[in-house]
Amino acid sequence: MTSERTRVRRLPEKQVEDRAVLDAVLDAGRVAHVAVVDDGQPYVLAVAYARDGDRVLFHGSTGSRLFRSIAAGADTCLTVTLVDGLVLARSVFESSMRYRGAMILGRAAELEHRAKFEALERMSERLTPGRWAEARQPNRRELAATLVVALPIEEWSVKVSDGWPTDEEGDLGLPVWAGVLPVEERYGEPLAAPDLQPGVEPPPYLGAWSPR
Amino acid sequence: MTSERTRVRRLPEKQVEDRAVLDAVLDAGRVAHVAVVDDGQPYVLAVAYARDGDRVLFHGSTGSRLFRSIAAGADTCLTVTLVDGLVLARSVFESSMRYRGAMILGRAAELEHRAKFEALERMSERLTPGRWAEARQPNRRELAATLVVALPIEEWSVKVSDGWPTDEEGDLGLPVWAGVLPVEERYGEPLAAPDLQPGVEPPPYLGAWSPR
Helix, strand or coil: CCCCCCCCCCEEEHEECCCHHHHHHHCCCCCEEEEEECCCEEEEEEEEEEEEECEEEEEEEECCCCHHHHHHEEEEEEEEEEEEEEEECEEEECCCCEEEEEEEEEEECCCCCCHHHHHHHHHHHHHHCCCCCCCCCCHHHHHHHHEEEEEEEEEEEEEEEECCCCCHHHHHCCCCCCCCEEEEEEECCEECCCCCCCCCCCHHHHHHHCCC | CCCCCCCCCCHHHHHHHHHHHHHHHHHHCCEEEEEEECCCCCEEEEEEEEEECCCEEEEEEECCCHHHHHCCEEEEEEEEEEEEEEEEECCCCCEEEEEEEEEEEEEEEEEHHHHHHHHHHHHHHHEEEEECCECCCCHHHHCCEEEEEEEEEEEEEEEEEEECCCHHHHHHCCCCCCCEEEEEEEECCECCCCCCCCCCCHHHHHHHHCCC
């Protein structure tokens, strides 16, 4: 839910209170930016993530001091930003972007044992569906090298900017094109690894994947 | 340059010391994630940005408390992440992403007067080249509503992951496809604003733009 800390003061008309919208934005993204403060200095780390009900799962290495701090429950902020297009107004000031943005504040908790394994499966199936059943699953040593955390979806905000240029009345007559240039994202043709065994073809499930 | 704070402890082989690589990553991106700490709580904000020599320019609203804090010189971190593809290994553990990531630590300074105007032009020309000369440029009132800041490129790190799956010897014989699924991003056809004057065509320079 929205708190005083996540209330959008700037462009509040773009903020929505609907949890379903938050979930849709989180489910459309793959990479989040996570903050952690160390010795007064904030850091922003990029992580792959997956929503799982009322929490967001992500993982990192036990070798990362900053990630260990997140896993130990330091105050954090997870932000997901999807850029959908450029909004070209007749004035530079009104020019902007179409985007969807989600922000979650809170503290993550480390997952262990069965919950950790299941979270990795959930992340794998979210980002690369079909892969978990086919690829070799993590062994004990690999699990020990990985920190898996869950950030509860409790304090959050979501913004959606999907409109058209809103030029001032006095600019509408300018002979300047105005509109939206949409961003399109997709996966290209799969590139086989140089050491791939002969005869192993790309699996059919790749064709159903989309980066958004 | 790399400091103790920006030295990559995790996967150090992906870190490069070359300032030209940092510049190339910064110049390929459009949106950065910026951290600011308020009352002990870190926040991550998405901003459009442009590199200008030895500094990164970005702007925000005077109505944003968090952005005012950044403009006032609070410790910040600016991170740019470009996801170039999925790396599908034969094991889940070795599966990852191709990406380019830049991080700058420091304090931003607010720009004023002529420097502010020129920074807005630089940002506009970087993100939407050709537009500044054609669209109506910011007036005094609009400038007053905008905070423009410059973050010096002094303490930074850059990582580039552009390789192939590195499966363990024992996994190479598994009958699992391995390789890379590249992410492709481009602008789609321009969509005219509903209130566009009849007869105003999309400008030719749009065809030269690319989201990366």
